[in-house]
Structure formats: C-alpha cells, structure tokens
Amino acid sequence: MKDMEEGYITEDGRKIGGVVMEMKNITLRFGGVVAIKDISFDIREGEIRAIIGPNGAGKSSMLNVISGFYVPQEGEVWFRGEKRPPMKPFQVARQGIARTFQNIALFEGMTVLDNVMTGRLTHMTTGLFTQAIWKGRAEAEEVENREKAERIIDFLEIQSIRKTPVARLPYGLKKRVELARALVAEPKLLLLDEPMAGMNVEEKEDMSRFILDVNDEFGTTIALIEHDMGVVMDLSDRVVVMDYGKKIGDGTPDEVRSNQDVIDAYLGVSHD
C-alpha cells in the first residue's frame, strides 16, 4: 500500500514526497444542487495526480475549490501542512498554486512574452514609484524575471513566437503558452484543467511530453483533469475518479482500471 507518511517510489523510480495538499470531506452545493459530496483525497509532492470522471462529475468544481473560485460549504483544505482559510483566487495564487483553464484564459491583447511575464507578477514586488522611475530597481527586477520567463519559453519551445500577439496563435500553441504562464510562477502545485482538450494526436503527444518533462525537470507537483483515458493512465501516478459529485475510486491507474464502480460509471450502469 502507498499510504506511508514519507511518500513512495513510483514504478519509473521517481521519489514522491509527503502530502502537499489535502482535501478533507469537501462538500460543495449550489443551492439545491450538490456538486461535490464529501470528497477527501490528497496530492503528494512531486506526483502527477489525475482527477477523472464522466461529464458533470464535479471535476472542474473540485479544481475551482482548490484554486479558490468556490468556497466549499463543508470540509477543509489543507495546503503544505496548514489549514487554509477561505481565500480569494489571487491569494491562492500567491501561495504558490498556478492553474490553466479548460477553455484557454490567456490575455489576448498581449504578446506571448508579456503573457508569460504576467506569470511572474507574484514574484515582482517593486512599488508604483520605483516602477515609474524604471532605471534601477524596477529595471533590474524586470531583467531578472525576464530571464526566468525566457528559460520557460525555451523549455516549452515557443521562442519563435515570443513577440507574437496571442490572438494570432493556433489553439495548440495557446495551450502551451498558458502552460508556460502557469509554470513560470514556479508553483508548488500546478493545476491543469483538461490540458489536452480539443487537440489532435500529435499535439496531445507534445503536451504529454511537456507535462512529464515539467514534472521531471522542476519536480513540480501536478494535478490534472483529463478525458483521454490513454493519456491519463500513461501520465499519472495516482488517479481520483469522481461520478455525480462522489469519489468512486482512488489509486494507481491499474487499481482504478480494475475498480468495478469505475467501470460501471464509464460504461453506464443505472444509478439508484
């Protein structure tokens, strides 16, 4: 069993650390609709954690709870060993949780470079007056963060479109730019909401490679939602399966695959 306190070693030999984020008995209601019903799971340091489930299972709601868009009615969110009080999304971001969106949320009016640089905003602290003068501290900070941004741009192979306005890019590249923006913040936890939605096979392969590389190179903890089962089973270390707001499975891809409830949910057995 893998529930040891110190973590575990994956099949491909990566060391997974302790718990980074823990969701305890989360319940989220919208009026009479229960989107998430008493769900608990944890995300460990350095792992790739997938959340899967049929449409309307509450996966995106779960991600929105983690990133602070929704405040659950019941349950606790623990991040890095501390119970998290209700927070606004920008406060969550400052804690070190970055995310991408299902339908891309880039800043269309800005260039790729500027979009990536916005990911560094939480690390840029000079005040209004320092920036107005520019020469000196503000410029130094800009250059320092530009170097970090360029490293990620290099890593995701988007150097050639650095100065292109985002609005002109094709879909697959936009997804990659969004990943760059999230990644450049050096997050403690990276949330990916359907990173491969609407992509062709080639783009999916690229994206999968990038996700694995990110995890490998930077040791970034990743939680992702994805519909493509093949991708999920290949990428992730552990999988949470949701259906109708409830957790019906949790474990390694192999464990989940052989779980009867999961099979029922996906093949469609009548619920009573």
Next chain:
Amino acid sequence: MFYREAGDFKTTYVDDGQTFPIKFDRFRYYIVLAVAFGIIPFLINDYWANAVFLPFLIYAIAAIGLNILVGYCGQVSLGTGGFMAVGAYACYKLMTAFPDVSMFIHVILAGGITAAVGVLFGLPSLRIKGFYLAVATLAAQFFLVWLFNRVSWFYNYSASGQISAPERTVAGVAITGPEAPAWAAYLFCLVFVTASAIIARNLTRGAMGRKWMAIRDMDIAAEIIGVNPLTAKLSAFAVSSFFVGIAGALFFAVYLGAVEVGEVFGIQKSFLVLFMVIIGGLGSIFGSFAGAAFLVLLPVLLKNVLVGQMGWATDLAAHFEFMIVGGLIVLFLIAEPHGLAQLWRVTKEKLRLWPFPH
C-alpha cells in the same frame, strides 16, 4: 531603407526592452525632443502657443491619463472633465493659499489630489464593468461640476463664480497670469508632457502595466495568476486621475487663465478626451499624442486653410470644419479601428521591408 533592424542586434534584455528598439526611431525621438526644447521656445509667439501648442500639450497629458485607464486597464470612464475640474480647482486653491510656492509643486499636488478623488470614484469599478461603469463615472462628472458650482469655498467666494489664475512664477519667470510669456508657458507644459509620457511608458511596460492589461483582457485569469483586482483597478484610477488632474490644472492655470466650471469642464470635455484616446489608439502612449494632435490641430489647420488661404467667410468655414473633421474621424476609424497608433505601426512594419514586398 535606413528604417530597418537588420544588423541591430540586441544582446541584453535591457536593450530588448527599450522604448525605441530601432535606431532610426531612437534618433527621431531625440530630434523631436531637441526641437521641442531647444528650438520652438525661441520661435513661439502668443498665437502659436494659445492656438496650437498649449492645447495640444495639455490634451496630450489628459489623453495619456485616460489611456491608462481605458486603453490599458479597460475601465471605461466618462468622468475626465470632472477630474480635470478637480485638478483645476485644487491648483487654484493651492495657488491662492500658498502664493510663494513654486507652480511646479502646485500642479503636482493638484494631480495628487485628483488621484485621491479618482480612487474614490473608481471604487464602483470593483463591482461593475463596461458600459455600466461608464454610467457610474458619468455620475462623478455631474457631481463634481455641481460641487464646484455650488460650494463657494472652492472659488474663494468670488462674485462671478469663476476662478482666475493669479500670477505665479517658477524660478522668477511668470508662468500664469496675463503677463506670462508664451515660451515660459510652453516650456512649463512641455516639461509635464515629457515627464508624463516617460512615466506612463515606464509604468505600462513593466509589472504594473501587465497587471492592468491582464485585468483588461480577462479579469478572471488575472486573478488566478495573483493579480489583486482591487489594487490593480484602483491604481489605474489613481495614476490616470493623476495625469488628468495635472492636465486640468495646466488647462486652467496656464492655458485659459480663468475658468467657469460648467463651461470648460463639462461632459463635452470628457467625450473630447475619450475620442482622442479612441482615435489615437487605445493602449498606446503615442496614440494619445496622435489623438490629441488630430482633434486639436486639425480644426486649426482647417481654419487657416479655409479662411486664410481660400478666403471663405468665418462662419461658413466653422461649419465646414465640423463636417470635415467629423468625416475624417469616420474615415480613419473605418480604415483602422484601432486608431492612428495602429496605422502608424502598420506603416512602420511596411517601412521595415521597403522597398521589398516581403
């Protein structure tokens, strides 16, 4: 030909991030500055100052201010006239209360006071967006004008209800009042324009500008990357109002000399500055200058051509002026909805390759 970046390699991020990355642009900028500071002051007379340079420079400051709010941060404001009035009245009160202090300080303080008022009226932007925010700022416009009309403390209980600028100096030279020489008033405004443009550029190219633009392009995504919408929006209102307040102070003290608030800082002023920003180009400092030039200089030019060159009657020329300016605005907006700045940008792209097609 010479307008080209080939061979002009950037080896540092500082070089890459500079305002004018192309050498020719940089030289042109220095030449414009040299002419503006070194040559025009010696040639300028009262007509040129009052008809052309002062309104152009002052409107340019107002347009830069509004552009930060509307063009960079995406918060539509129709309160510009009201905020200019705040700048003007703040400047007036300061000038009369502290006659010995330099005009420089007064104008900057007037900008600061306007910034505070701007933040106050910017608070609704946290809840409402787009056209609805425009309507909310309209309330600021009407309220502020009403306030300056009704509360006689603001115009020092003068019988006419007007405010008029007494003579104040900078380093011994009169800047305001009827005796102020044209070159001094011009230089005074020019210094503020140059400083405003540089500060605006510095703010918009760095972290602050990215925060504003992030809010403009998608506020939810901005929040998710750690931008606090409260501080981002209010800082845009503050910086914008600061510049607009300076423009208002200069407009009153240096350009007009005497002001009746409803006439000068009414709703039409808000629209005028907004049109400058739209015609010039949203989200562009250069566009602010272009828009101000378009709406200030074109009528003067037309008047000179129609009345001076072609000998038309003044009233006929005045009517035609409206029609021609209106027509040109429509024409420009159809040709390039993103304003003169975009037109300029496209021209530059073409110039880079000229005379080759690709």
